[in-house]
Amino acid sequence: MGEERLSKKLHASGHRLTRQRRLVMEVLEESDEHLDAETLHDRAKARDANISLATVYRTLALLKNVGLVEEHRLGEDHAHFEAVQEDPHYHFTCLRCGRVIEFDAPQVMEVMQELRERYGLCITDVHLFLSGYCARCQPFEQGGQDED
Amino acid sequence: MGEERLSKKLHASGHRLTRQRRLVMEVLEESDEHLDAETLHDRAKARDANISLATVYRTLALLKNVGLVEEHRLGEDHAHFEAVQEDPHYHFTCLRCGRVIEFDAPQVMEVMQELRERYGLCITDVHLFLSGYCARCQPFEQGGQDED
DNA sequence: ATTGAAAATGAGAAACATTCTCAAAAAGGT
DNA sequence: ACCTTTTTGAGAATGTTTCTCATTTTCAAT
Numbered sequence: 231m232g233e234e235r236l237s238k239k240l241h242a243s244g245h246r247l248t249r250q251r252r253l254v255m256e257v258l259e260e261s262d263e264h265l266d267a268e269t270l271h272d273r274a275k276a277r278d279a280n281i282s283l284a285t286v287y288r289t290l291a292l293l294k295n296v297g298l299v300e301e302h303r304l305g306e307d308h309a310h311f312e313a314v315q316e317d318p319h320y321h322f323t324c325l326r327c328g329r330v331i332e333f334d335a336p337q338v339m340e341v342m343q344e345l346r347e348r349y350g351l352c353i354t355d356v357h358l359f360l361s362g363y364c365a366r367c368q369p370f371e372q373g374g375q376d377e378d
Numbered sequence: 379m380g381e382e383r384l385s386k387k388l389h390a391s392g393h394r395l396t397r398q399r400r401l402v403m404e405v406l407e408e409s410d411e412h413l414d415a416e417t418l419h420d421r422a423k424a425r426d427a428n429i430s431l432a433t434v435y436r437t438l439a440l441l442k443n444v445g446l447v448e449e450h451r452l453g454e455d456h457a458h459f460e461a462v463q464e465d466p467h468y469h470f471t472c473l474r475c476g477r478v479i480e481f482d483a484p485q486v487m488e489v490m491q492e493l494r495e496r497y498g499l500c501i502t503d504v505h506l507f508l509s510g511y512c513a514r515c516q517p518f519e520q521g522g523q524d525e526d
Numbered sequence: 527a528t529t530g531a532a533a534a535t536g537a538g539a540a541a542c543a544t545t546c547t548c549a550a551a552a553a554g555g556t
Numbered sequence: 557a558c559c560t561t562t563t564t565g566a567g568a569a570t571g572t573t574t575c576t577c578a579t580t581t582t583c584a585a586t
Contacts, residue, residue, distance in 0.1 A: 246553050246562060267543080282565045287544060303451045305503075307573075308543055322499060331497060337485035342508070349479060350513030351470060359505045360490070365498030394533060394582050415573080430536045435573060455544075456572055 239296040250274075250281050254289040255298065255313070264302060264310035264321075264330060304330065305361050320358035326367040387444045398422075398429050402437040403446065403461070412450060412458035412469075412478060452478065453509050468506035474515040 236255050237247050257273045258265065265273070271286045290311050293299035302310045304323050320338070322331040338358055345351050384403050385395050405421045406413065413421070419434045438459050441447035450458045452471045468486070470479040486506055493499050 248553070248563065250564075280565070282567095284545080284566080285564060288563085291545095322493065322497075322501075325502070331493075331499075333493060333496075335489040335492075337489050338506075341483040341485050341506070344483075345470065345479075345481060345508065348481075349470075350516070351479075351508075351510055352516050353470075353508050353510040354473070355509045357505070357507045358486075358489070359507070360493070360499075360501050361503045362499055362501040368498070368500050392533095396534065396582070398535075428536070430538095432537080432574080433535060436534080439574095 236298065239298060240292075243296050245292065245296075249278065250285050251289050251292070253278055253281065254286060255293065258293075258299065258311060258313045264304065264312045266306075266308050266310050268308075270311065302357065302359070304359065318356070320360075322360045322362070322364075324364040324367055325361055326363055329364050329366075331364070384446065387446060388440075391444050393440060393444075397426065398433050399437050399440070401426055401429065402434060403441065406441075406447065406459060406461045412452065412460045414454075414456050414458050416456075418459065450505065450507070452507065466504065468508075470508045470510070470512075472512040472515055473509050474511055477512050479512070 233252070236252065240247050240251065253274050254270065257270055261273075267283065267286055267290065270290075271281070271283045274281045274286060290299060290301070294301055294311075298314055300312050300314055302312065302321060304310050304321060305325070317334060318338070319332045319334050322333065323329070324331075335358065338356060342353050342356065346353065381400070384400065388395050388399065401422050402418065405418055409421070415431065415434055415438065418438075419429070419431045422429045422434060438447060438449070442449055442459075446462055448460050448462055450460065450469060452458050452469060453473070465482065466486070467480045467482050470481065471477070472479075483506065486504060490501050490504065494501065
């Protein structure tokens with residue numbers, strides 16, 4: 231799938247295509263969840279037992295720089311990563327069950343346009359992040375039920 | 379100012395009003411910047427040399443829980459804190475000079491309403507965070523100029 | 527005001543995520 | 557295949573935030 235795009239982007243930015251970088255990108259693309267570095271490392275180790283956590287972090291930073299990966303802070307103390315999608319989208323996290331809902335919101339584009347006009351900004355990154363309780367978790371609002 | 383509100387909120391949630399909690403709240407209210415825990419600790423120490431960093435963190439967590447303080451991730455590896463304001467607002471950070479611009483965006487309310495209707499969510503928190511380059515920093519886009 | 531139980535604090539240790547260091551290994555142009 | 561440069565692995569180091577626990581403080585009831 232993105233094999234070629236990866237190779238292209240890396241070479242264009244003067245970086246080499248390594249087994250580890252291919253692997254990190256693959257794991258990210260195969261998962262539609264938002265993985266944290268450690269989970270990603272675990273999954274990568276299943277296919278390359280020697281890949282190190284440092285390499286995972288380095289690769290994620292690189293892939294982010296070349297625009298193939300996005301980093302999100304979903305209310306936890308660590309980052310989550312996701313292969314860049316076709317169209318922009320934003321996130322809601324349920325504080326109780328941890329479910330993440332992705333959604334689009336064209337209004338955000340308006341907001342960006344207004345900011346550009348009003349402050350002369352050049353915007354490179356947008357994060358809209360909401361949290362609260364999903365429909366299933368509202369009757370309770372706290373306690374110990376986990377994901378699906 | 380918020381002395382009474384602090385006392386009220388704390389007692390209502392079964393917590394005590396201590397010298398340290400008053401101090402943390404004061405420092406936050408006197409600053410319109412978004413302080414990180416260490417800066418806040420430094421400023422608090424100027425008035426109570428013994429206040430510990432652990433207490434600052436504990437107090438910030440508590441004040442956040444009772445709705446007096448907001449925590450933001452402004453693209454750095456540590457959190458920033460702010461006394462809750464009258465009306466909601468969002469943030470832009472300049473990646474070069476670090477300037478933070480606050481702005482309102484009524485469109486966000488629309489988005490929330492749509493999400494509530496569509497997914498039955500109960501939303502307790504909203505963060506809209508943009509980054510890029512402010513007007514002053516656009517001619518350069520990288521290098522070493524600092525704040526104002 | 528005094529007391530006593532429960533909550534909060536200070537100091538440093540611990541936990542956690544992330545970055546750094548550097549010798550050894552791998553990539554890619556020639 | 558070779559050589560130069562980049563990348564990697566492993567663990568040490570860093571930075572932020574939380575935990576531990578003995579001591580102190582708060583506050584409701586005396």
